[in-house]
Amino acid sequence: xxxxxxxxxxxxxxxxIVVPRAEVTDSPERAREVARALGxxxxxxxxxxxxxxxxxxxxxxxxxxxxAEEAARRILGMDIRGHTVGTVMLAEPCDIERExxxxxxxxxxxxxxxxxxxxEGGTEIEEVAARRPEAVARIPVDPAxxxxxxxxxxxADAAGLPPQTVDTLVRLWKVLVREDALLVEVNPxxxxxxxxxxxxxxxxxxxxxxxxxxxxxxxxxxxDADSLEARAGAKGLNYVKLDxxxxxxxxxxxxVMSTLDVVAGCGARPANFLDIGGGASARVMADGLxxxxxxxDVRSVLVNVxxxxxxxxxxxxxxxxxxxxxxxxxxxVVRLDGNNAARGRALLDAxxxxxxxxxxxxxxxxxRAARLATAASTAGQAG
Amino acid sequence: xxxxxxxxxxxxxxxxxxxxxxKHTRRMLAAGTDVVGGVNPRKAGRTVDFDNRTVPxxxxxxxxxERTGADVTVVFVPPAFAEAAVVEAADAGIGLAVVITxxxxxxxxxxxxxxxxxxxTRVIGPNCPGLITPGQxxxxxxxxxxxxxxxxxxxxxxxxLTYQLMYELRDIGFSTCVGIxxxxxxxxxxxxxxAAFEDDPDTELIVLIGEIGGDAEERAAAHIRAHVTKPVxxxxxxxTAPEGRTMGHAGAIVxxxxxxxxxKKEALESVGVRVGSTPTETARHVLEALDAPAGxxxxxxxxxxxxx
Numbered sequence: 190x191x192x193x194x195x196x197x198x199x200x201x202x203x204x205x206i207v208v209p210r211a212e213v214t215d216s217p218e219r220a221r222e223v224a225r226a227l228g229x230x231x232x233x234x235x236x237x238x239x240x241x242x243x244x245x246x247x248x249x250x251x252x253x254x255x256x257a258e259e260a261a262r263r264i265l266g267m268d269i270r271g272h273t274v275g276t277v278m279l280a281e282p283c284d285i286e287r288e289x290x291x292x293x294x295x296x297x298x299x300x301x302x303x304x305x306x307x308x309e310g311g312t313e314i315e316e317v318a319a320r321r322p323e324a325v326a327r328i329p330v331d332p333a334x335x336x337x338x339x340x341x342x343x344x345a346d347a348a349g350l351p352p353q354t355v356d357t358l359v360r361l362w363k364v365l366v367r368e369d370a371l372l373v374e375v376n377p378x379x380x381x382x383x384x385x386x387x388x389x390x391x392x393x394x395x396x397x398x399x400x401x402x403x404x405x406x407x408x409x410x411x412x413d414a415d416s417l418e419a420r421a422g423a424k425g426l427n428y429v430k431l432d433x434x435x436x437x438x439x440x441x442x443x444x445v446m447s448t449l450d451v452v453a454g455c456g457a458r459p460a461n462f463l464d465i466g467g468g469a470s471a472r473v474m475a476d477g478l479x480x481x482x483x484x485x486d487v488r489s490v491l492v493n494v495x496x497x498x499x500x501x502x503x504x505x506x507x508x509x510x511x512x513x514x515x516x517x518x519x520x521x522v523v524r525l526d527g528n529n530a531a532r533g534r535a536l537l538d539a540x541x542x543x544x545x546x547x548x549x550x551x552x553x554x555x556x557r558a559a560r561l562a563t564a565a566s567t568a569g570q571a572g
Numbered sequence: 573x574x575x576x577x578x579x580x581x582x583x584x585x586x587x588x589x590x591x592x593x594x595k596h597t598r599r600m601l602a603a604g605t606d607v608v609g610g611v612n613p614r615k616a617g618r619t620v621d622f623d624n625r626t627v628p629x630x631x632x633x634x635x636x637x638e639r640t641g642a643d644v645t646v647v648f649v650p651p652a653f654a655e656a657a658v659v660e661a662a663d664a665g666i667g668l669a670v671v672i673t674x675x676x677x678x679x680x681x682x683x684x685x686x687x688x689x690x691x692x693t694r695v696i697g698p699n700c701p702g703l704i705t706p707g708q709x710x711x712x713x714x715x716x717x718x719x720x721x722x723x724x725x726x727x728x729x730x731x732x733l734t735y736q737l738m739y740e741l742r743d744i745g746f747s748t749c750v751g752i753x754x755x756x757x758x759x760x761x762x763x764x765x766x767a768a769f770e771d772d773p774d775t776e777l778i779v780l781i782g783e784i785g786g787d788a789e790e791r792a793a794a795h796i797r798a799h800v801t802k803p804v805x806x807x808x809x810x811x812t813a814p815e816g817r818t819m820g821h822a823g824a825i826v827x828x829x830x831x832x833x834x835x836k837k838e839a840l841e842s843v844g845v846r847v848g849s850t851p852t853e854t855a856r857h858v859l860e861a862l863d864a865p866a867g868x869x870x871x872x873x874x875x876x877x878x879x880x
Contacts, residue, residue, distance in 0.1 A: 295678060297786040297823070300685045300757045332682045369677055371756075398822065399677035401652060427820050431812075442754060442820020443730020443783055446809040450833075451850050453812045462813075464820045467713075467731065497701070497715045497735045527735060528715060551736070552852050 190395045191238045195278045197391040201375070204364045206357055207387045211280035217262040223279045224257030231279040233260040237272040243312060245269045250282060283389070284382040289350050290314045291358060292374035293330065293365045302365070304328045304336070304358070306348035310377035336362035353386050354378065369399030417480060424476045426463060433458025434562045436481035436490035436519075438474075440465050440499045448493045451552060457559035460487045468498040474507025479515050488565035491558035492523045493551055494533075501525040501533030509540050520561045521545045524554035574748040575725065575768040575775070576668055576694065577644065579604065579708035584636045584666075586611045586657045587648030589620065589629060596648065596672075596713050598622050603716035605709045608640035634664035646702065646711050647671045654698060655680040662691035670711045671697035671759070678822075681757040688759060695759025699822070701731035701751035712751070714738075720745040724858065725769035727762055728781035729754045729788075729821070733809060733851065737779055740855035744862065747774040754783065754821025762792040770800050777803045777861055779854070780845070782836055784810030785823045789836035797843040803861045804845045807854040808833045 192200070195213045202208050212223045213236065224231040231254075235247030242248050247269050251257035257279060267274045290310035296303040307325040309317050318325045326347035330336055336344070341358035345351070350358075357378060365373045372394040379389050395403065421428030427442070431449075435457045439445040442464050449459040461484065465477045481490055494504050504525065511517075521544055525533045537547055548554035583600065587593040588610025601607050601622050609628050610620060616631030630636040633645060645661045647654060647669060654673045661669045669688060676684075676698045688695045696703055702712010707721040714731075719738045722745015728734040734751050750765050752758050762780055769775040778800070782789040789808065796804055810819060810826070811833040818825045826832050837847045846861065848854025 295682075295756060297756045297788070298791065300759075301682055332679075332686055366679065369679055371678055396678050398651065398675045399679070402677075429814075429817050429819060431814065439732070441730060441732025442824060443728070443734075443781070443809050444732035444736060446730075446783060446813060446819050446824065447733055447736075447807075447851060449812040450809060454849060459812055462819055495732050495736050495739065497732060498713055526739065527718070550852065552850055 190397055192393045192395065193236045193238060194234065194390060194392070195236055197393040198388075200364055200368055200393060201388050201391055204360050204367070206360045206364070207385060209280045209283055209387060209389065211278050213276050213278045214261070215265065215276045217258045217265065220261035220277060220279055221254040221258035224251060224254040227279065227281045229253050230282050231257045232282050233257055233264060234278045234280065235264045235267060235269060235274040236276045236278055237269050237274055239270045239272050242269055247274065283379065283387055285377075285379045286382050287380045288377035289354065289379070290325075290376045291350070291354070291361060291378050292372065292376070293362060295371045296329065299329060301332050302330045304330055304344045306344055306350060308349035314376055330362070335366065351380065353380065353384070357386055357388070364393070368393070369396045369403050370394060371396050417484060421463070421480045424473070424480070426465060426473065426477050426480065428480060429462040430484070431459050431461050432486070433460045434486055434488040434566060435558050436460045436463070436484065436487040437493070438463045438465060438477050438481055438490065439493040440469055440495065440504075441467065444493065444495055448491065448551065448555065451555040452491065452559055455556045455559035457562050460484055465499070469504065469507075471503050471507035471510055474504050475511040475514065478508060478511040482515055482517070482519065487519060489519055489558045489561035490521045491554055492521065493554060494524070495526050496528030496530060498528070500529040501527060502529040502536060505533035505536035508545070509536060512540065512542055512545070517542065517544050519544070519565070522548055522554050522558040522561065524548045524551055573772055573774045574705040574708060575765065575772050576696070576750065577703050577705045577709050577711055577748060579606070581644045581709050581711070582606050582608045582640055582642045583709070583711055584609050584611055584630075584633060584640075584642045584645040585648065586633065586645055586661065588612065588627070589615055590648060593648040594620070597627065599713070599716070600646070600710050601625055603704070603710040604707070605711065608642050609636045611636055611645070632664070633661045633666060637664050637666065642666065644668045644670065644711055647673055649673060651675040651677070655684045658684040658695060659687050662688040662693040665691070666693055668694045668696070669759075670700070670702045671695060672700065672702060672712055673697070674699045676755070678755070678757055681755060685757060685759045696750065697753045697758060699755045700753030700758070701734060703748060703750040705748045706746050714749060714751065718742060722746050723774065723776035723862075724779055725765070725772065725775035725777070726750065726779045726781070727752060727765035727769070729783050730781060730809065733781050733807070736851045737781065737807070737855060740851060741779075741858055744858070747772060754823050756786065756823040762788055763795045766792060766795055766800055766804070770802060775802065777805065777858060779858060780804055780806040780840075782806065782808045783821065783824050784813050784819065784833050785821070785825050785831045787830065790839040793839040793843045793845065796840075796845060805854060805857045805861060806840045806845050806847045807851060808836045808840075808847060
């Protein structure tokens with residue numbers, strides 16, 4: 190889970206990293222008061238979980254409280270790369286002498302973490318990394334020892350950062366470990382005209398798997414999720430909304446991803462990714478089907494199950510149950526193979542719903558579902 | 573011969589007395605796995621009866637090894653305790669730890685894989701279906717009755733795609749099938765399995781199943797170019813996955829320009845690996861490669877049709 194800038198800022202502050210004074214609000218009037226409290230001038234920043242805010246006009250410098258109110262009014266409600274701005278953060282401006290970049294990221298290749306640091310921070314860091322990779326130091330961190338002063342000195346030296354940044358490097362590692370983060374990034378980390386080291390902006394990605402021991406972030410998870418995704422998540426389903434017309438349900442992330450690809454290869458677009466998981470019960474299958482059917486963009490549904498732990502008869506039972514609970518108005522193509530497949534197929538045959546048909550292969554099922562979706566949309570246009 | 577797991581393997585189950593542990597221990601025993609004990613400090617000294625076998629419960633992995641000569645452990649304990657379970661097993665000197673547990677925090681996975689590496693323990697997983705050497709032994713949750721012993725080695729990030737390919741190629745059979753797991757940090761990589769299959773005389777051809785996220789497949793391609801002489805056929809899932817969305821597996825995410833299925837496919841094809849666009853086409857490539865190593869084109873389509 191990615192955090193908003195203001196949430197990352199709070200974490201940094203808790204761990205003793207210096208951040209500018211700031212406050213978050215969703216009201217332009219309040220923005221004026223906050224700017225006054227900050228001394229008149231303020232940077233007004235859109236709070237969205239995407240990059241490129243500055244270029245989109247989501248960051249403005251206000252010279253006085255009236256300008257801060259006006260800036261907040263303009264930014265609130267803006268759309269930045271598909272994210273609607275719900276809140277702004279007003280921060281005390283600071284006189285930047287130099288900008289740096291520091292982060293710790295998960296390194297899948299080594300199965301550990303990397304410190305990435307550069308003496309050339311700021312919005313152009315990606316271009317610096319691409320054009321002059323030697324300007325960006327990448328140093329593996331031994332997870333057993335972590336980052337203490339000696340390691341931090343090594344990182345700072347390698348990146349050409351001033352010695353004053355060592356303390357921030359040590360504290361930032363603590364944020365990573367104590368908060369179960371996959372990524373912590375400060376960009377820019379600045380040295381002010383007065384010689385202070387301040388984290389002006391930051392990004393933190395937390396590990397959803399660690400929520401059982403990081404409970405205080407539990408509430409922030411669903412706040413900007415698609416409502417169907419929230420509904421599916423509450424039922425323990427793994428659902429991702431896509432923008433096509435063929436609903437896809439399967440068991441296992443790999444098989445569902447593969448099914449999306451095969452549907453796309455048949456000339457249709459998948460409407461979603463829905464994994465009912467391993468060992469799914471009839472209830473889970475019925476819930477999954479009702480989530481997918483409630484998406485108005487869906488024109489046909491493909492259920493592709495290879496039963497390993499999952500029993501195909503339970504899946505079929507779930508489909509039959511769903512047919513009793515929701516009125517099926519869209520065609521459903523079902524492919525069952527593996528564990529108890531014969532019993533599952535027989536259950537569906539016995540139910541004999543006119544809109545449900547079975548296919549014997551994954552490719553054949555995808556072709557059929559794609560054709561049904563296309564036929565439905567053609568008919569829809571004609572009508 | 574197979575890789576990592578044979579009929580000689582003596583298997584402990586950490587978490588055997590839990591619901592999942594019980595269910596899958598029964599399945600493993602039925603598949604011929606020599607399950608020699610469970611581990612649970614609170615139930616040490618007891619035994620558990622399965623269909624045809626009574627399995628003792630030990631208080632620690634060390635005790636289990638001392639009493640039975642176990643060399644493999646399968647871990648079913650909940651996420652919060654998985655790191656401790658693997659550390660205990662590695663400290664006791666187990667050779668192979670198969671971690672089925674899903675949802676382990678990444679910091680724990682980093683720690684447990686690093687610790688195991690330092691102790692010389694191979695970790696498969698976490699969040700994986702385990703591995704099976706058909707006809708010999710099954711450590712994990714892969715259904716054992718899909719296929720039979722044969723000459724294909726399979727390594728995969730995805731459980732269900734492992735089953736799908738095992739099923740498609742059931743007539744040929746497999747030396748060993750390894751599900752390495754879809755988490756960002758796993759103990760055994762595609763490259764480790766490619767190297768082991770290359771050295772395994774029973775394996776004639778290797779099937780590699782990858783998916784979006786990270787660059788493990790690109791690194792596997794570089795390894796294949798330099799070290800693998802056996803034919804490799806691959807499948808990559810996730811061509812339609814949008815950027816920035818996690819597709820089920822914690823590691824399956826396209827970030828920016830990295831981790832795309834297209835880049836992985838191209839990297840593999842550039843070193844001579846045939847990459848299927850669907851599991852069925854992938855299976856067809858395998859059949860062609862096995863039947864006609866000289867490059868003739870057998871009628872894969874007809875065979876597929878007959879099967880459907």
